[in-house]
Amino acid sequence: MITVEKLKKIKKEQRPLLEKRLREIGNVDIKEDGSIVLNGDYYKKQLRIALKNCEIIDPNNIKEYIAVDGYFALADCLSNMSPKEIIEDIKESGLRGRGGAGFPTGKKWETAYSYDDDQKYMIANADEGDPGAFMDRSILENDPHSVLEGMIIGGYAVGADKGFIYVRAEYPLAVERLQIAIEQAKELGVLGNNILGTGFNFDIELRLGAGAFVCGEGTALIESIEGKRGMPRTKIYRTSHKGLWEKPTIINNVETYANVPVIFQKGVNWYKNIGTEKSPGTKVFALVGKVENAGLVEVPMGTTLREIVFDIGGGTQNGKKFKAVQTGGPSGGCIPADLIDTPVDFESLDEIGSIMGSGGMVVMDEDTCMVDIARYFLDFTVDESCGKCVPCREGTKRLLEMLERFVAGKGEEGDIERLERLSNTVTEASLCSLGKTAATPIVTTLKYFMDEYKAHIYDKKCPAGACQALVEYFITDDCIGCGACAKACPVDCISGEKKELHVIDQDRCIKCGACMEACPPKVSAVIKR
Amino acid sequence: MNIVINGIHYEVEKNTTILQACRKAGIDIPTLCHDDRLEPFASCRMCLVEIEGSNKLVTSCSTVVKDNMVVYTHSDKIIEARKDVLDLLVGNHPLECLSCDKSGQCKLQDYCYEYGIIESSYNGDRREPYVDTSNPFYDYDARKCILCGLCVRVCDELQCTSAIGFGNRGFDTVVTTPFNEGLINSKCVSCGNCVSVCPVGALTPKVQKYRHWESKEVQTTCSYCGVGCQLNLIVKGDKVVGAQPSKEGPNDGLLCVKGKFAYKFINHPDRIKTPLIKRNGKFEEASWDEAYRLIRRKINGIKEESGSEAFAGLTSARCTNEENYLFQKLFRAVIGTNNIDHCARL
Numbered sequence: 114m115i116t117v118e119k120l121k122k123i124k125k126e127q128r129p130l131l132e133k134r135l136r137e138i139g140n141v142d143i144k145e146d147g148s149i150v151l152n153g154d155y156y157k158k159q160l161r162i163a164l165k166n167c168e169i170i171d172p173n174n175i176k177e178y179i180a181v182d183g184y185f186a187l188a189d190c191l192s193n194m195s196p197k198e199i200i201e202d203i204k205e206s207g208l209r210g211r212g213g214a215g216f217p218t219g220k221k222w223e224t225a226y227s228y229d230d231d232q233k234y235m236i237a238n239a240d241e242g243d244p245g246a247f248m249d250r251s252i253l254e255n256d257p258h259s260v261l262e263g264m265i266i267g268g269y270a271v272g273a274d275k276g277f278i279y280v281r282a283e284y285p286l287a288v289e290r291l292q293i294a295i296e297q298a299k300e301l302g303v304l305g306n307n308i309l310g311t312g313f314n315f316d317i318e319l320r321l322g323a324g325a326f327v328c329g330e331g332t333a334l335i336e337s338i339e340g341k342r343g344m345p346r347t348k349i350y351r352t353s354h355k356g357l358w359e360k361p362t363i364i365n366n367v368e369t370y371a372n373v374p375v376i377f378q379k380g381v382n383w384y385k386n387i388g389t390e391k392s393p394g395t396k397v398f399a400l401v402g403k404v405e406n407a408g409l410v411e412v413p414m415g416t417t418l419r420e421i422v423f424d425i426g427g428g429t430q431n432g433k434k435f436k437a438v439q440t441g442g443p444s445g446g447c448i449p450a451d452l453i454d455t456p457v458d459f460e461s462l463d464e465i466g467s468i469m470g471s472g473g474m475v476v477m478d479e480d481t482c483m484v485d486i487a488r489y490f491l492d493f494t495v496d497e498s499c500g501k502c503v504p505c506r507e508g509t510k511r512l513l514e515m516l517e518r519f520v521a522g523k524g525e526e527g528d529i530e531r532l533e534r535l536s537n538t539v540t541e542a543s544l545c546s547l548g549k550t551a552a553t554p555i556v557t558t559l560k561y562f563m564d565e566y567k568a569h570i571y572d573k574k575c576p577a578g579a580c581q582a583l584v585e586y587f588i589t590d591d592c593i594g595c596g597a598c599a600k601a602c603p604v605d606c607i608s609g610e611k612k613e614l615h616v617i618d619q620d621r622c623i624k625c626g627a628c629m630e631a632c633p634p635k636v637s638a639v640i641k642r
Numbered sequence: 643m644n645i646v647i648n649g650i651h652y653e654v655e656k657n658t659t660i661l662q663a664c665r666k667a668g669i670d671i672p673t674l675c676h677d678d679r680l681e682p683f684a685s686c687r688m689c690l691v692e693i694e695g696s697n698k699l700v701t702s703c704s705t706v707v708k709d710n711m712v713v714y715t716h717s718d719k720i721i722e723a724r725k726d727v728l729d730l731l732v733g734n735h736p737l738e739c740l741s742c743d744k745s746g747q748c749k750l751q752d753y754c755y756e757y758g759i760i761e762s763s764y765n766g767d768r769r770e771p772y773v774d775t776s777n778p779f780y781d782y783d784a785r786k787c788i789l790c791g792l793c794v795r796v797c798d799e800l801q802c803t804s805a806i807g808f809g810n811r812g813f814d815t816v817v818t819t820p821f822n823e824g825l826i827n828s829k830c831v832s833c834g835n836c837v838s839v840c841p842v843g844a845l846t847p848k849v850q851k852y853r854h855w856e857s858k859e860v861q862t863t864c865s866y867c868g869v870g871c872q873l874n875l876i877v878k879g880d881k882v883v884g885a886q887p888s889k890e891g892p893n894d895g896l897l898c899v900k901g902k903f904a905y906k907f908i909n910h911p912d913r914i915k916t917p918l919i920k921r922n923g924k925f926e927e928a929s930w931d932e933a934y935r936l937i938r939r940k941i942n943g944i945k946e947e948s949g950s951e952a953f954a955g956l957t958s959a960r961c962t963n964e965e966n967y968l969f970q971k972l973f974r975a976v977i978g979t980n981n982i983d984h985c986a987r988l
């Protein structure tokens with residue numbers, strides 16, 4: 114049987130080995146207080162809590178997790194704290210769910226705790242369906258034990274002895290590492306029966322998702338674990354009251370769980386002092402799009418968008434003009450350049466019409482058309498709508514059809530009003546948050562980039578030059594008549610005598626852009642307009 | 643608990659939904675996916691109401707009342723939301739009311755009338771046409787299906803057969819059988835309870851042409867077994883053209899395949915309509931008077947000759963309890979024997 118003494122012994126033995134291995138690789142700084150952080154400019158400006166062990170420990174070796182204080186928080190909770198005390202501490206820490214909605218974790222745990230039942234469940238939501246998001250994946254692949262430890266602590270707190278990790282099947286490495294972690298944890302005695310000799314039992318099983326975005330929604334996920342079609346339930350009851358098989362169930366995000374052990378390791382006060390008053394702690398973002406240094410960024414809540422996009426991300430690529438940043442995944446909002454100093458926390462993002470979501474952050478430059486971006490995200494939601502409720506099933510499709518018309522130059526007078534009205538109905542009348550937030554990309558682009566909508570609809574122009582149907586290739590007076598464009602044109606629609614101005618037949622042009630590329634760079638007579 | 647609906651105070655019991663409270667108060671709330679007998683599903687979003695102090699609309703079918711809740715059921719905002727929902731529904735529904743069997747008793751048609759929806763303002767894609775006509779008693783037409791899920795849930799929660807479910811996702815969703823193999827190859831027992839609950843013309847009995855307004859309903863007890871299910875026979879002229887389960891009675895709105903679909907014998911030309919008496923080895927039509935006279939004569943004769951114990955009576959499970967009672971009374975009190983039994987005793 115494993116005891117705290119044994120844990121300490123493992124740590125003592127393993128720590129020097131870990132440090133030696135890391136020194137050989139040379140990618141870390143080992144601080145005086147014992148913490149190990151990745152070196153390099155990109156990481157210096159970050160504060161890593163959820164990702165603190167990523168790329169540092171070997172995820173397939175539970176001893177390395179113990180060498181960085183892993184499972185000591187669990188040992189402490191089980192032997193020195195009552196469930197009620199743990200819940201109080203989590204409440205006091207102000208930890209909020211990292212899966213998108215920011216619901217206070219302690220409050221959720223307290224609800225499940227308050228219902229007396231013979232069976233309760235803990236679920237880790239590792240479905241991570243947002244396109245471009247890979248925060249949870251990184252935690253699962255690089256530090257699976259932190260999620261297990263968070264779940265076991267939660268299980269002890271609410272009185273659950275069974276946990277499920279619902280993980281996407283598209284993350285085979287995460288699945289493999291979780292399986293190894295579960296096995297090693299059971300073997301060591303920090304998972305399974307009589308954990309650390311305290312008499313507390315907790316078991317964890319994996320469930321694989323089949324690639325539906327909506328199965329990340331808590332109640333759809335529960336239906337899916339029950340073996341049913343992944344459709345959200347109507348919320349008569351909280352899941353912490355009646356969840357999986359009608360039993361009190363806690364469902365938290367992977368990153369949320371990864372925060373739990375640290376809160377007990379370092380103390381509630383330490384944790385509370387990071388971030389903002391209402392949103393304590395850090396948040397991991399997947400910084401992607403037209404940004405110089407794409408990757409995972411973990412910073413204290415309240416860090417401004419500017420710090421993330423420019424100081425850490427290095428700004429836009431190729432010196433293009435920064436236009437907007439989209440936060441919150443497919444149901445998030447587009448934030449324009451003049452709001453770049455907005456602090457990133459739940460309240461501030463909400464105020465400007467966007468959301469934190471699970472932490473997607475897409476950087477856009479001047480070449481991005483905001484109408485097309487809205488269309489792109491709606492295309493995703495239409496595909497992923499479960500089809501249960503009318504506003505989302507039928508409404509998102511009609512929103513998409515309108516946007517498709519706009520980018521094809523077929524927008525009509527009155528369309529903007531229709532788009533606004535339907536966006537509003539879909540938001541207000543849909544059953545689950547997928548539908549309720551589906552129109553956010555539209556609403557925010559309408560709010561901040563109305564000019565672009567008007568240009569598409571009334572002038573049949575795409576200011577960013579991104580919508581194929583609305584751009585025109587045109588040869589200016591700079592033309593030297595070399596004929597390179599005419600040769601390159603696949604549909605032979607460019608005419609002109611040698612050494613004379615060439616002309617594009619707009620009716621036949623297929624807008625492939627071959628002429629623009631063919632025109633000698635010194636001349637650059639072909640323009641897009 | 644006290645609640646205020648549209649400015650009027652009501653007292654309701656704990657754990658009632660807003661919809662139940664409204665119905666009790668006589669306030670009509672449109673619903674397309676609700677059925678008292680089923681778990682709330684909240685998919686159609688027609689029953690939305692507004693609650694003071696909250697900027698969100700809620701579905702009254704799946705929201706439990708709270709003390710001092712102030713509810714508005716027909717505010718401008720709500721009416722507009724319901725109109726939008728209907729607009730979206732008919733945007734993906736063939737408006738074939740002229741030839742649709744359901745016309746006149748279709749909830750979609752009724753609500754479009756009530757909310758003034760003439761046609762959809764959307765002229766976009768439609769669901770891929772898909773029909774399942776493999777069941778001998780009823781058909782499914784996906785074009786008309788509004789995906790309220792009533793059929794799926796009745797089959798699962800009440801019929802407990804779970805033969806049908808949703809297939810595909812989002813805009814392409816349809817009601818279907820496992821692996822799309824068709825109703826005839828599924829677990830379907832043809833009870834038709836799905837057909838009975840379909841609010842539109844997506845699930846319809848195989849052709850029995852009648853218009854709702856030229857038919858009348860006659861309540862009766864199903865004659866197939868002794869459960870005593872109540873059903874309404876749908877009668878056009880002097881012909882029975884359909885059967886609909888009644889919610890009053892032990893069957894609570896359900897029927898089996900016989901009650902629901904096996905009514906055609908009623909108007910069958912081969913049906914025996916008068917008593918038959920065998921004369922010279924051949925059955926001949928007779929009047930009830932003649933028949934009773936013959937029975938009486940024979941009973942009296944046998945009783946005189948061999949006594950009461952020479953008789954035995956056997957009744958059918960298809961008789962009602964009342965008929966069975968009278969039959970044993972006849973045997974015990976009139977004929978004078980306890981030799982009486984019933985085929986359902988097995």
Ligand SMILES: Cc1cc2nc3c(=O)[nH]c(=O)nc-3n(C[C@H](O)[C@H](O)[C@H](O)COP(=O)(O)O)c2cc1C
Pocket residue numbers: 209210211212213214215216218238239240241242243326327328329330331332364365366367369471545546547
């Ligand atoms: C359409 C949709 C997809 C979601 N996908 C995820 C997901 O992939 N991962 C996740 O943790 N939460 C997801 N959520 C949020 C969950 O419903 C739930 O709020 C969350 O898992 C709760 O955990 P938390 O309190 O720790 O954030 C999704 C929500 C919706 C509406």
Ligand code: SF4
Pocket residue numbers: 327344345497498499500501502503505506543544545546547548549
């Ligand atoms: S909002 Fe969309 S995803 Fe959610 S229940 Fe309705 S159809 Fe399904």
Ligand code: SF4
Pocket residue numbers: 796797801803804805806829830831832833834835836837
């Ligand atoms: S007829 Fe009965 S068994 Fe068949 S699908 Fe309908 S409800 Fe289910």
Ligand code: SF4
Pocket residue numbers: 786787788789790791792793794817836839840841842844845
């Ligand atoms: S077939 Fe009828 S009952 Fe079934 S989902 Fe469609 S509309 Fe509803």
Ligand code: FES
Pocket residue numbers: 672673674675676683684685686687688689690701702703704
């Ligand atoms: S009746 Fe409430 S949503 Fe359909």
